[in-house]
Amino acid sequence: MQNIFDEHVVEHLIGVEARGACLTMETGFEALRSLGLEDFADVLWNMPVAETPNLSAVLPKMTSDDVTITWTGAAGHRLLQQSVSFVRSCSENYTTITGQSLQDKRILDFGCGYGRFLRLFSFYSNDVQGVDAWELSLGHSREAGFGDRVRKSDAVPCSLPFDEPFDFLFSFSVFTHLSEASTVASLAALRTAAKKGAVLAITIRPIEFWTVVNEGITHLDASKIDTRRLIEYHKNVGFAYHVQGATEESLPNEHYGDTSLTLDWLTKNALGWQLERLDRSLNDRQQRYVFLRAV
Ligand SMILES: C[S@@+](CC[C@H](N)C(=O)[O-])C[C@H]1O[C@@H](n2cnc3c(N)ncnc32)[C@H](O)[C@@H]1O
Incomplete structure (x- = not known):
């Protein structure tokens, strides 16, 4: 030790x-x-x-490096540093927005994956719940020991499977992947699961994501993707989405791929949410943190 x-x-x-x-x-x-x-x-x-x-x-068992890399692109100390940056930002911004601490609050992780943030937000509260649309992801959370804290949601949800509303809800590296239909439905479902005045933290990709794809340093093969068209969509529509499997080897998944969106698009489409604050960690540049308040 x-x-x-x-x-x-x-x-x-x-x-x-x-x-x-x-x-x-x-x-x-x-x-x-x-x-x-x-x-x-x-x-x-x-x-x-x-x-x-x-x-x-x-305590929950840590998930293996191969799974953390597949789900979240990093492992070990680097993953810990990137993850802690988000947690610290959430704590700071929650307090700035509400005037309260995250301590003992009811917290929801939307798209919890293998439970990376179920672990970290347990620093603040014993009431940290998770939801995810994929059985494979939920399986990794259950294997770690979070069986009684995670539930299954729909890819295009009408509601979330919880009776008691939440004080703080977050979703890291999920709205960076969803289709437009899934994004709009998920934001609305999160609102129905939130107390009035609750805070929602999501991450979104900046337009530079598509330039980085062109540089060949993401999981996407730039030669098979029309990044110029996606940049135009981001600029003109405010929402750009490349469906997974459209040109790669994996099976198409209608509601999951790679997404960038603008704050303007978010303001118009996140009904019941008000944009409050922004942040980012420069050690994880493609994840912009956006803080919204339930109104
Ligand atoms: C890149 S991983 C991020 C996992 C986790 N949020 C983290 O940062 O460690 C994306 C997650 O989104 C989940 N997911 C995919 N589609 C979803 C949907 N429509 N609603 C909720 N979760 C979804 C996947 O199962 C996966 O766990």
Whole structure:
């Protein structure tokens, strides 16, 4: 464990083990919160740890690098840094918009994938739920230990499968992929799942995404995509979408591909949401953070 963590973290974990007080995932999270966000995240990124059998039994297992790379393009420390940037921005902007802290709030991760942010937002609250339209993604979250926190949604949802409304809702790297029909429906479904005054954080791609595709450094093959047309769509319509499978090897998926959209388009189409604030992390340039408030 000394090879993985600094001394203060090792001492903290040994103390928690010695007390033997972690019987549930919630008490496991609670035992780590006093470490602060990034050490909290680092411990979760390395679970299970052989020397901490009690904690490892209740905390979620970290997903394998091959899955995190396929779902989110990075693994290990780089993934942790990119992820923590978003979490810190959400915490700061939630407080600026509402005047309250994220602590103990009811939180929803829309398109939760393998549960990367189910882990990290547990720094603030034990009430962090996830929803995703793909069984394969939900399977990875369940395998990590989030079985009782994740539910299935429709690709073009009318509503989301929760009875109690949320204070904070977020969706990282999901609106960067959805069709226009799915985007409009998902924003409306999220509004029905939100309390009045709740905050929604989504990520969107800037127009430069299509230029980066042309440079050949994304998962897309530029030679098979008409990026000039997509840039025109972004400029003229405000929404550009390249459906997955349209020209690649994978099977077409009508509502999933690659998407860029403008703030103007969002303002006109995100009914019941008001644009409040913007942010971005320059270590993950293709994810612009947009904060909306439920009105
Ligand atoms: C690039 S991954 C991001 C996963 C997760 N948000 C993260 O950042 O770690 C995109 C996720 O969107 C999910 N997804 C695809 N279509 C969706 C839809 N229509 N509604 C909700 N989730 C969807 C996929 O299953 C996948 O988990």
